[in-house]
Amino acid sequence: MVSNRQPYVHKYQKGRVICQRGAGGVVTALDPVMRASRGLWIAYGNGDADRRVTDAAGKIGVPPEKPAYTLKRIWLNKAEEEGYYNGYSNDTLWPLSHLTFKRPTFRKEDWDYYKSVNMKFARAIADELGGRKAFVWIQDYHLCLLPAMLKELCGPQVITAHFWHIPWPSHEIFRICPDKKELLEGLLANDLLGFHIRLHCNNFLEAVDRELESKIDRERFSVTKGGHETLVRPYPISVDFAAISADAASPAVEDTMRSLREEFRLEGLKLILGIDRIDYTKGIPERLLALDLLLDQHPELKEKITFLQIGEISRIHVQKYKDVNDEINAIVERINWKHSTENWTPVVLTRRHVSYEEIIALYRLSSVCMVTSLHDGMNLVAKEFVSSRIDDGGVLMLSNFTGAARELTDALVVNPYDREQCADELHRALVMPEEEVSRRMQKLREAVRSNNIYHWAGKIISDLLKFDFKE
Incomplete structure (x- = not known):
């Protein structure tokens, strides 16, 4: 891996x-x-x-x-981290792949560091293998060039699969990238290339069709370039449903629930929960503005609900992330000034590290979990929340711009850009009869149980094992 x-x-x-x-x-x-x-x-x-x-x-x-x-x-030095990670990975490829109207930044020095760090990974893998045959499973957008580099260093001794965890953009967007051909050629060195959903597979094939000389077999969903065939497949990722459910029932989580209820003064209140990295793709400002509208429309909910946003700071050296962090701070301050009472504050924003047990406990405590991403490959918060609800309680409010919305159809699916709809559906979630809450959650849990992480990994590994090492 x-x-x-x-x-x-x-x-x-x-x-x-x-x-x-x-x-x-x-x-x-x-x-x-x-x-x-x-x-x-x-x-x-x-x-x-x-x-x-x-x-x-x-x-x-x-x-x-x-x-x-x-x-x-x-190990990376500061210059490598700045150019490869903060620069090309997260100021270029991340905004290029997510349709959130943030302009990607293209800097030659970042691209050079991206190439050199990918080669550093390739050499580390080659040294580790020492000429042995191996299956290598590569993850995500940071390592687009690694497959080609690894094949060059190791030859046919290595079979590679690559899973792309974020959306693949339409060609109309992707074609602005100055390095598009090198990125595509790097990924096509893989034997197997996976995306969350078929739409992303189709977008990738369209990019290859428009940018490279190759043979595309749309029935087989494969690309042949330079005599090498790459299979392209959708694999909707998931979570360990059984383990999360078991952990949710553990004494440690029960104790943590009591502690968190006291820390955030949740007694007698319905908890609305958001758990995300601070990222402009996650729709955090949009959900806060929906809450503001909800309290305008339903003042009777004051002192009856609390919105808790867990937001670990991420990629703070990238200006776009600093900007969204400042925007969130301003919105929270404005909502709390506008709606708070002597004994109650509507929004609690915490950026401290939250342990796994605390995350599961918060899922258990919440009446509503809001996943309002503006664009997401899958979003596993939604599936973790469902897996933790061993009581069949809680309502999932889910953006229709997530891959998860295609599977979790019993969630309240919303357009995060539509503030009025989000406020209405949030109110619907808060007043939903227990029977409907339970019925929806039971169906959601069955959906995640039947397509758990081992089912996902098993499909990829099964497809990978069909490849033969070439002499």
Whole structure:
């Protein structure tokens, strides 16, 4: 397994080293798969205590409480991190891929760092393999060039699959990228390329058709270029339903629920929950403005609800992220000034790290979970929330611009740009009869149970194993 983001991060806290689970959907989805397979995960080590705990080869067993697989860390200097990660990955490819009307930034120096860091990953993998045959599973948009580089270093000894965790844009958008041909050629070095939904597969094939000389087989969903065939497939990602459900019933989560109820003064209040990285694609300002409208239209809800936004700061060195962080602060301040009473504040915004047990406990405590992404490949918060609701309670409010909306049809599906609709559906969720809440959640839980993370991984690995190593 190869990804930019690591599944576990070691940090200094109050003079001692602590280990935190990495944030984001990639880690949520793939950590249980790696525990089951007991493989090797190669990723960028970005924690300030990461070097202290790894061996000379940059390796450590994870998770710390019961090591099940090996994490190998790649080290980047500040210039590499700025150019490859903050620059090309998140100021170029991220806004290019998400339809949120944020202009991508194209800088040659960022592209150069992106290429050099992809090669650093390729060499680390090649050194690790030492000429042995291997299946390599690459994750996401940070490593578009890695498949071609790895094939050049290792030849036919390596079979690669690549899963793209974010949307693939339409060609009308993608064609503005100066490096579009190199990105496509890098990805077409894979043997298997996966996206969340068929629409993203179609967008990718359209880009290849318009930009490269190749043979596209639309019945087989494959591309042949230079004698090499790449299969392109939709694989809707999921979560470990059984494990999350079991954890939700654990004494540790029950204790955490009591603690959080006290910390956020939730007694007697209906909790509306948002859990996201602070990111302009997540629709956090839009959901806050819908809450503001809801309180204008239904003042009787004052002192009866609390909106809690968990928002861990992300990519703060990218100006677009600083801007949305400032926007969220201003909206929260305005809503609380406008609607608060002597004993009640409508919005609580916290940016502290929230542990896995705390996340599950918050899901359990909430009456409504708002997932209002402006554009998302899948969004696993929605599926985690559903998996945690062992009581068949809680209402999921879900953006129709997420991949998850295609599966979770018993959620209240909304257009996050439509403030009036979001306010109306939020009110509907808060006053929904318990029988309807339970009926909807039971159907949602069955949808996630039947397409869990092992089903997803099994389909990809099954397709990958059909490939033969070439002599």
